[in-house]
Amino acid sequence: MAFGKGHHLHLIDGSAYIFRAYHALPPLTRQSDGLPIGAVAGFCNILWNEISSEKRASGATHIAVIFDHSATTFRNAIYPEYKANRPPLPEDLRPQFPLTREATRAFNVSCIEIEGYEADDIIATLATQAAEAGGSCTIISSDKDLMQLVRPGIDMFDPMKSRTIGPDEVFEKFGVSPDRVVDVQALAGDSTDNVPGAPGIGLKTAALLIQEYGDLSTLLERAGEIKQPKRRETLVNNAELIRISEKLVRLDDKVPLDIPLETMEITAPEPEKLLKFLTDMEFRTLTRRVAERLKVEVPAIEAAPAKAAAAAPAAVEQDRLPFDPSTYVAIRDRATLDQWLARIAEIGHVAIDTETTSLDEMQAELVGISLAIDPGQAAYIPLGHKQGGGDLFGSASLVEGQLNLSETLAALKPILEDPAILKIGQNMKYDYKILARHGIRMAPIDDTMLMSYAMQAGLNQHGMDLLSEKYLGHQPIPIKSLLGTGKSQITFDQVGVDDAVKYGAEDADITLRLWQLFKPQLHQNRVTTVYETLERPLVPVLADMEMAGIAVNRDTLSRMSNAFAQKLAQLEDEIAETAGEKFNVGSPKQLGEVLFDRMEIPGGTKGKTGAYGTGADVLEDITTMKDSHPQGAQLASLVLDWRSIAKLKSTYTDALQQAINPETARVHTSYSxxxxxxxxxxxxxxxLQNIPVRTEEGRRIREAFVAPPGKLLVSLDYSQIELRILAHIANIPSLQQAFQQGIDIHAMTASEMFNVPLDQMTSDVRRKAKAINFGVIYGISGFGLARNLRIPRAEAQGFIDRYFERFPGIKEYMAQTVKFAQEHGYVQTLFGRKIHTPEINAKGPGAGFAKRAAINAPIQGTAADVIRRAMIRMPEAIKDLPARMLLQVHDELLFEVEEAAAPALIEVARKVMEGANAPIVSLKVPLTVEAGQGRNWAEAH
DNA sequence: GCTCTCACG
DNA sequence: GACGTACGTGAGAGCA
Structure with a gap:
């Protein structure tokens, strides 16, 4: 039956409603997994009230929900800035949009969205059609932009305030009748939608003007007659802007829609489909109401532990279940194992922890696996516990009463890889790697360490012992009590099974309890997106990189070590000769005494511990005293040489040889x-993030990092990423422009500061500007810059003052960031990562540190977020190339690739890296990536 | 285990 | 006006 007289259409502004529900209702999460669902819940309630006749007071016969399809519409073509200042979507709201569409369909209600049009335009079109067909229409929304549609046959209903909006209410809001609302809006503009309007004219004035002149076009025609000079001028000068604004606010009621109104007639939902959705969402009350109304049995929603939903504050739980090791189960036979696996499959999640013989995942042997499914319900599967051995003759044998390792893993594999079963761990990268070495790739995973990190970075560390004490008030069994310390330390396979059950199961139990506590808190802390997009997906990526390792040429290192040893011995002789006595060059204490006590070189300063400082900067100063202390100068110079070589030898050429894995013949780092x-x-x-590069001698160590035959190392690094981010965050147009044009940023800074044209730039002036640019990132101080540049403090301060004069936005950014930190106790990156600054309001020097850290953190942190995003996307992007990602060095990614594919890899990886900020964050500066390739890291970098 | 020094971004 | 200062890391060696 065609839509017409007697019919009443309800149009629900879906997007707007979700926003309102989100902001008006307390945050609500799904009990079982913490998925944010508050807005979906609010939305479902209103939808049910609409279609169930129990509350059909409004008498709707037809209904549809309208959504915005995408951010850009025809209005952006008229005015690119339209809605450009919208804040990004809250992280816990984003996942609720698709759920809301799903809900609409589950309720058997039309769900309408059209590309290029806002929901408001579709609503205007449908409402107009309904009124013209002789029926009536109520728009369920309180959005003032829709008020222009109110007329005979069309009204509005504000669902939050439960009141009808008719012509009177519109007049109350705009001071004009609905048909003149557009005129008022065009004049007054709208800051939330970024509609410009006429500057200085607000709602009140706009209404007055329209009342006086009748409508907008008349007003603009007769603008010259306005008595108040300022108003007159504004209207005359901004006539064009006002006309554009009018186009922006006027809704399009001619959207090409091919959806007859009669298809929106309310029909009963299919009980099965609807109830499935509602129970999936775990809406208990609504499920019951709907089931009763539809006269079907109320489906059960599995009772989740009450604590998970309690949303306890980040503190010790009050009424927790005590830890009781005697309840922990040892799984020693297949039947028990199968029972546990069945329960895990039923529940859909499990906390897991592996016990091994080493902290080095690449060499560790699996000894046992712990599982926990509920607080206090945990088990340990002993697999590799041994007895005997240790002496020359007896080889260790497996303790009896243990399941077979490979059979057990085969039984666990389907669960651990089941996409519907969540695996929860504390520092999951470790367990992931252990199991990956046995052919099991766990997914999906949650990690309590990373949850804590997302919420508490800067406040405390995130180790399990600390988290357990802080949040559960429970001190876990110290591993030392099982393994001992020092020389007599044993490995976990030698621990008795009974002790291992208590220890291992407890770890899984703790992890599970922490997870229950953290899951809802993630979203209360507004860090769900950070956790979901920057933390959790990184685990398998890093695990793969670490397992891949990098080939290191032992012979190269060994030859260098030998050469260094010779050189060191030679230097030691010279040092003894110069000093007139033999002493341990490696002892700063002895060196200090030789220099400042015996040789009486001035300038020796003792630190807190009473020892002389002998850092490189101090020694470098002494080398300049050739005239007054020739011997001292020579000694300092020799010691500096000795130190740099000793460092290279001990930390790099010697230590790296030790780090070569005997099985893989590669070096496997571990990323924290x-x-x-x-x-x-x-x-x-x-x-592997501090391999030398700054000096020629040190850089040669990188020659030992090689690609296997037929392959190449490819290095891609972000150019000046932190300065670019600073230019964006602090909003410095001149710096942004320089980056857009690819100008040398340090030279450009120097040119601005010292009034030197770019083509006359000297390297010294540029060097100073570069130091200042970096200083700014670190929270500059006159003292620090003076020390870095070795210039008088007053001069350094003068540079800084001039810098702030030229780039006032930087100073403003610094002040604002510190203020934010003082008020909130944290700062944020562009991606929403929180970095806490607990010392920011402390008295004394601590506050100075905290201030500079607060200034630096959003910049360094945003850069870190960017490369994390690139790394997370990288495996998928390069999956068809014979290449793999090996290392990350803060702004650099190092790959190994078959020779022929190097150009293709560079093209793909660069694209991923340069676009890593999008789409969550758009930057006013481009990110650019420089690439290199070669047989070794020195060549590639 | 702490301090100093120095390698990296 | 004085105070102490560049931001973020990890590792080796000396020393108590």
């Missing part, structure tokens, strides 16, 4: 994801 407060990774065992 949650170590640095800013979001940077760090690299340990060995640290």
């Amino acid at each position: 994801i949650a170590g640095a407060s800013t979001g940077r990774l760090s690299s340990t065992d060995p640290n």
Whole structure:
């Protein structure tokens, strides 16, 4: 039956409603996994009230929900800045949009969106059609932009305030009748939509003007008659802007729609489909209401542990279940194992922890696996516990009563790889790698360490013992109590099974409890997106990089070590001769005494511990005293040489040989994801992020990092990423422009500061500007810059003053960032990562440190976020190339690739890196990536 | 285990 | 006006 007289259409402004529900309702998460669903819940309630006749007071016969399709519409063609100042979508709201569309379909309600048009335009079109067909229409929205549609046959209903909006309410809001609302809006503009309007004219004035002149076109025609000179001038000068604004605010009621109104007639939902959706969302009350109304049985929603939903504050739980090791189960037979696996499959998640013989995942042997499914319900599967051995003759044998390792892993594999079963761990990268070496790639995963990191970076570390004490009030069994310390330390395979059950199961139990606590807090802390897009997906990526390792040429290192040893011995002789006595050059204490006590060189300063400082800067100063202290100058110079070589030998050429894995013949570092407060990774065992590069001699160590035959190393690094981010965040147009035009940024800074044309730039002036640019990133101080540039402090301060004069935005950024930190206790990156600054309001020197750290953190952190995003996307992007990602060095990614594919790799990887900020963050500066390739890292870099 | 020094971005 | 200062890391050696 065609839509017409007697029919009543309800149009729900879906997008607007979700926003309102999101902001008006307390945050609500799905009990089982913490998925944010508050807005979906609010949306479903209103939808049900609309279609169920229990509340059909409004008498709707037809209904449709309208959504915005995409951010850009025809209005952007008229005015590119339209809605350009919209804040980014809250992270816990984003996933609710698709759910809301799903909900609409589950309720059997029309769900309409058209590309290029806003929901408002579609609503205007449908409402007009309904009114013209002789029926009526109510728009369920309180959006003032829709008020222009109110007329006979069309009204609005504000669902949050439960009130109808008719011509009177519109007049109340705009001071004019609905048909003149557009005129008022065009004059007054709208800051939320970034509609310009006439400058200085607000709603009140606009309404007055329209009341006086009747409508906008008359007003603009007769603008010259306005008595107030300022107003008159504004209207005359901005006539064009006002006309554009009018086009922006006027809704298009002629959207090409091919959806007859009669298809929107309310029909009963299919009970099965609707209830499935509602139970999936775990809406208990609504599920019951709907089921009762539809006269079907109320489906059960599995009762999740109450604590998970309690949204306890970040503190010790009050009524927690005590830890009781006697309840932990040892899984020693197949039947028990199968029972546990069945329960895990039923519940859909499991906390897991592996026990091994080493902290080095590449050499560790699996000893046992712990599982936990609920607080207090945890088990340990002993697999590789041994007895005997240790002496020359007896080889260790497996303890009896253990399941077979490979059979157990085969039984676990389907669960651990099941996409519907969540695997929860503390520092999952470790367990992921252990199991990956046995052919199991766990997915999906959650990591309590990374959850803590997303919420608490800067406040505390994120190790399990600390988290357990802080959040669960429980001190876990110290590993030392099982393994001992020092020389007599044993490995976990030698621990008794009974002890291992208590220890291992407890770890899984703790992890599970932390997860239950953290899951809802992620979204309360507004870091769900950070966790989901920057932390969690990085785990398998880093695991693969670490397992890949990098080929290191032992012979090269060994030859260098030998050469260094000779050179060191030679220098030691010369040093003894110059000093007139033999002493340990490696002892700063002895060196200080020789220089400042015996040779009486001035300028020796003792630090907190009473020892003389003998750092490189101090020694370098002494080398300049050739006239007054020729011997001292020579000694300092020799020691500097000795130090640099000793460093290269001990830390690099010697240590790296040790780090070569005997099985893979490669070096496997381990990245710490949650170590640095800013979001940077760090690299340990060995640290491959500080391989020398700045000096020629040091750089040769990189020649030992090689590509296997037939392959090449490819290095891609972001150029000046932190300065670019600073230019964006602090919004410095001249710096942004320089980056857009590819101008040498340090030279450009120097030119601005010292009034030197670019083509007359000297290297010294440029060097100073470069130091200042870096200083700014670090939270510049006159003292620090003076020391770095070795110039008087007053001169350094003068540079800084001039810099701030030329780039006032930087000073403003610094002040604003510090202020934000003082008020909130944290700062944020562009991607929403929080870095806490607990010392910012401290008294004393601590506050100075904290201020500079607060200034630096958003810049360093944003850069860290960018490369994290690139790394996460990289495996998919290069999956068809014979290449793999090996290392990350903060702004550099190092790949190994078959020779012929190097150009293709560079093209693909560069694209990923240069676009890594999009689409979450758009930058006013381009990110550019420089690439190199070669047989070794020195050539590639 | 702490301090000093120095390698990197 | 004085105070102490560039931001973020990890590792080796000396020393208590």
